[in-house]
Amino acid sequence: MSFFSFGQSAEIDVVLNDAETRKKAEHKTEDGKKDKYFLFYDGETVSGKVNVTLKSPGKRLEHQGIKIEFVGQIELYYDRGNHHEFVSLVKDLARPGEITQSQTFDFEFTHVEKPYESYTGQNVKLRYFLRATVIRRLNDISKEMDIVVHTLSTYPELNSSIKMEVGIEDCLHIEFEYNKSKYHLKDVIVGKIYFLLVRIKIRHMEIDIIKRETTGTGPSVYHENDTIAKYEIMDGAPVRGESIPIRLFLAGYDLTPTMRDINKKFSVRYYLNLVLIDEEERRYFKQQEITLWRKGDVVRKSMSHQAAIASQRFEGSAASESALERAAREESG
Amino acid sequence: MTDSTVADTRRLNSKPQDLTDAYGPPSNFLEIDVFDPQIVGVGRTRYTTYEVRMRTNLPIFKLKDSCVRRRYSDFEWLKIELERDSKIVVPPLPGKALKRQLPFRGDEGLFDPSFIDERRSGLEQFINRIAGHPLAQNERCLHMFLQDEGIDRNYIPGKV
Numbered sequence: 165m166s167f168f169s170f171g172q173s174a175e176i177d178v179v180l181n182d183a184e185t186r187k188k189a190e191h192k193t194e195d196g197k198k199d200k201y202f203l204f205y206d207g208e209t210v211s212g213k214v215n216v217t218l219k220s221p222g223k224r225l226e227h228q229g230i231k232i233e234f235v236g237q238i239e240l241y242y243d244r245g246n247h248h249e250f251v252s253l254v255k256d257l258a259r260p261g262e263i264t265q266s267q268t269f270d271f272e273f274t275h276v277e278k279p280y281e282s283y284t285g286q287n288v289k290l291r292y293f294l295r296a297t298v299i300r301r302l303n304d305i306s307k308e309m310d311i312v313v314h315t316l317s318t319y320p321e322l323n324s325s326i327k328m329e330v331g332i333e334d335c336l337h338i339e340f341e342y343n344k345s346k347y348h349l350k351d352v353i354v355g356k357i358y359f360l361l362v363r364i365k366i367r368h369m370e371i372d373i374i375k376r377e378t379t380g381t382g383p384s385v386y387h388e389n390d391t392i393a394k395y396e397i398m399d400g401a402p403v404r405g406e407s408i409p410i411r412l413f414l415a416g417y418d419l420t421p422t423m424r425d426i427n428k429k430f431s432v433r434y435y436l437n438l439v440l441i442d443e444e445e446r447r448y449f450k451q452q453e454i455t456l457w458r459k460g461d462v463v464r465k466s467m468s469h470q471a472a473i474a475s476q477r478f479e480g481s482a483a484s485e486s487a488l489e490r491a492a493r494e495e496s497g
Numbered sequence: 498m499t500d501s502t503v504a505d506t507r508r509l510n511s512k513p514q515d516l517t518d519a520y521g522p523p524s525n526f527l528e529i530d531v532f533d534p535q536i537v538g539v540g541r542t543r544y545t546t547y548e549v550r551m552r553t554n555l556p557i558f559k560l561k562d563s564c565v566r567r568r569y570s571d572f573e574w575l576k577i578e579l580e581r582d583s584k585i586v587v588p589p590l591p592g593k594a595l596k597r598q599l600p601f602r603g604d605e606g607l608f609d610p611s612f613i614d615e616r617r618s619g620l621e622q623f624i625n626r627i628a629g630h631p632l633a634q635n636e637r638c639l640h641m642f643l644q645d646e647g648i649d650r651n652y653i654p655g656k657v
Contacts, residue, residue, distance in 0.1 A: 334557060335631040341509055352504045356511050363555055365525050365629065401525070405518035407511035444626045 173218065174225050174263070178232070178296050178309045180212040191312045192284050192418075201312040204278060204292070210234055210311075211272035214257060214296045218266050228299040230258035234273045236280070236292045236313075238429045240379055250427050251277060251292070260299075280426050281315040281458070286388045287379045288430045315421060317457040320346045329360070330450050337361040340438055340450065342410070348459040349419050355410035357438070359402045365443040369398040371412060372437040373419075374451070379430045391437075393417050414456075421458045527553045529628055529643070531621035534613045535566075544568050545608065547617055549624065551643050557634050557657065563644040569593075571648055572620055575627070578638035582654050585633055588626045591619025 180186065180202060189203040204210065214232055218225060236251030253276065257269040283290045292313050297306040323346045331337035337360035342353055357369065373393040380386050393416075398408045423432040434456050439449040533548040546566045553561055572590055579587050594616075597606040604612075627633050628643065635656045641648060 332631050335634075343505075343509060350504075352506050354506055354509060356509045358511060362523070363525050364631065365527070401523065403518055403521070403523055405512075405514040407514065409508045411506055411508075442629070444629055446630065 172305060173220070173223060174298065174305055175215075175217045175219065176296050176298055176305050176307045177215050177217075178212060178294050178307060179215065180210070183212075189312045189314065191282060194284055194289065201310050204311050204313050205316060206278045206313070207275050208278075209272060209274050210276055210294065211270075211274075212294075214269045214271060216263060216267050216269070216298060218263065221265055225263045225298070226300070227258070227262065228260045228301065229256060230269065230296075230298050231256050232269075232271045232294060232296045234276060234292070234294055236278060237290070238427055239289045239291070240429065241287050241289070242379075248427060248429060250279070257296075278313040279315075280313070281421060281423065282312045283420060283423065283426075283432065285377045285430075285432065286390065287377060287386065290426065290430075314458055316460040317348075317421070318459075319348075320457070326452055326454075328450075328452075331361065332448070335361070335363045336440070336448060338440075342436065342452070342454070344454075346455040346457060347414060348457050349421065350415040350459065353410060353412040353414065353436070353454075357397070357408045357410065359404055359406050359408075362402055362404055364446075364448075366398075366401050367441050367443050368396060368400070369402075369408065369438070369440045370394055370396045371410060372439060373412075373414075373417060374435045374437050375419075376433050376435065377430065378433070381428065392419065392434075419456055422455045522554065524554060527551075527555055527625075527629055529621065529624050531617050531624060534617055536608055537568075543608070545613060545616075547620065549643065551628070555634070558640065558644065560644050565643065565646065567642070567648075569616065569620070571642065572623065574648065574650070575638060575642045576623075578654065579627065579633055579636060582638070583632050583636050585630055588623055590623055591616050 183202070187203045188200040190198045190200055192198055214230070216225075216230065232255050234251065234253040235249055238248040238250065240246070240248075253273050255271050255273065257271065258267075278292060280290055282292060291310060293308045293310045295306055295308045297304050323344045325341060325343050326345050327339070327341040329337065329339045339358040339360060340355065341358075342355040344351075344353075347353060353371075372391050372395070375390045375392050377388045377390070378385060379388075393412075395412050397410050402408065419434070420432060422434055423430070425431050433453060435451045435453050437449055437451045439447055441447050529549065529551045531547050531549055534545050535547075536543055536545055538544060546568045548564060549567050550564045551558070551560075551562070569590075576587050576590055579585065594607065594612065597609070597612065599606075606612075624643075628639065633639050637652065637655045637657055640657055641652060
C-alpha cells in the first residue's frame with residue numbers, strides 16, 4: 165500500500181535480503197482473495213534494504229527524516245480507527261536533511277519477537293508489516309510491505325482422547341469418541357460413534373467443523389460462528405449396538421491454529437459438532453471443542469535452528485529439548 | 498522408529514455388534530394413520546371425524562396399538578396445549594377453511610371429498626411429526642389425544 169499523490173517527487177520501496185530464498189505462504193485478504201507473502205517465524209531476523217528513488221534526478225528532496233518500522237498490530241473491523249500495536253520497532257535510516265540522488269539504506273531488525281500468528285477473519289485482522297517512510301512537512305511518502313507469520317508448535321505431551329456418553333432420556337443414547345483433543349492442521353480425526361439406544365428415526369449423521377471467532381471484551385463480546393465443513397459419516401437408520409467409524413482429514417479445509425485471547429483482543433476456537441438428523445428434520449447435536457496447532461514442516465538445515473527457537477516459545481523447555489534434538493537428528497539423518 | 502509423517506488412521510476399537518441387536522426389530526417403530534373420514538350429525542351442525550390409528554413399540558406409549566376418532570377441533574386443541582406447555586415449535590395444521598363454511602358455494606363446502614382428503618393428509622403429517630418429537634412425547638395431552646377414548650378438556654396439564 166503506497167501513498168501516491170500528484171507531483172510525488174520520490175518513490176520508496178522495501179526489498180528483503182533473503183527475498184530469493186525465503187518461502188512464501190498464502191494468506192487470505194479481507195475481501196477473500198488469496199495472496200502470497202513472505203513467511204516468517206518468531207525470533208527470525210527481518211533485514212533488507214530501503215530504496216528511495218527520485219523521480220527527477222537532480223531535483224533535491226527535502227525531508228524531516230527517513231525511517232523504517234516493523235509493526236505487528238490487531239485491527240478490529242468495528243473500530244477501525246484504533247490499531248492495537250503489540251510489536252513496534254523503529255530504525256532511523258537518515259536524519260533530517262535532503263537527498264540529491266536515489267539512495268539505498270540497509271536495515272536489520274534482529275531476532276524480532278512475533279508472538280502471534282497472522283490472522284484475517286470476519287471481524288478482526290492481525291497483521292505484521294514493514295513500513296518505510298520519508299517524513300516531510302506536508303505529506304509523508306511511505307510504503308508498507310505485509311509479511312505473514314506462522315506460529316509453530318510441537319506434538320503436545322498430553323493429548324487425551326475425547327470420550328463421552330450423551331443422549332436424551334429414553335430416546336437416544338450414544339457414546340462418541342475422538343482419538344485426540346489436540347490436532348495439527350494436517351491431522352486426521354479418527355473416532356467412532358456407538359449407539360446404545362435408538363428410539364428415534366435417524367436419517368443421517370454428520371460431523372461439522374465450526375470456527376468461532378470472538379472479538380471484544382466484557383459486555384460487548386461478539387461471537388461469529390462459521391461452519392467450515394460438513395462431513396456426512398452415516399446415511400440411514402442405525403440400531404442399538406452399531407458402531408460408526410469417523411475418519412476426517414483436516415488438510416482439505418481452510419483452518420488456522422486455535423488462538424486463545426490474543427493480546428486480550430480476540431480468540432479463534434474450533435469445535436466439532438456431531439449432528440444427527442431424524443426423519444422429520446429434527447437435529448440432535450453435541451458440540452466439543454478441539455485444539456488445533458500448526459506443525460513445523462521438515463525444515464532444511466539452515467532453517468532448523470530457527471524453527472527450533474520458534475517452537476521453544478510454545479511448549480516449554482521439555483518439548484523444546486526434544487524439538488532441538490529432532491532438528492539435530494533430521495539434519496544428520 | 499515409527500514414521501511420524503504418516504498419520505495413524507486406524508479405526509478405534511469397538512465392541513462387535515450382537516446379532517440380536519443387528520437383526521432384531523428396530524426400537525423406533527411409530528406409525529400413525531389418519532383415515533376413514535365420517536360425517537357425523539345433521540344439517541348445520543354436521544362435522545367430520547377421522548380415525549387416528551397408532552402403532553408403536555416405543556415404551557413411553559402405554560398402548561402399542563390404539564384407535565380413536567378425532568375431529569379437526571381436537572387437533573387444534575392439541576396444538577394449543579403443546580404450544581403452551583412444551584418448548585417445541587409445533588408444526589402447522591392444515592387450514593381452518595372458514596370460506597368453505599359460508600353458504601352458496603358451488604361445491605359441498607366443508608364436506609367436499611377432495612377437501613376432506615387434503616385435510617386428512619395434512620392432519621396425518623401433523624400428528625406424525627408431533628408424536629415423533631421426544632419432548633412432545635412427555636406431554637399428557639399427546640397421550641390423551643392418541644390413546645384415550647375421548648378428550649377431557651378439563652384435564653390437568655402435565656408431563657407423563
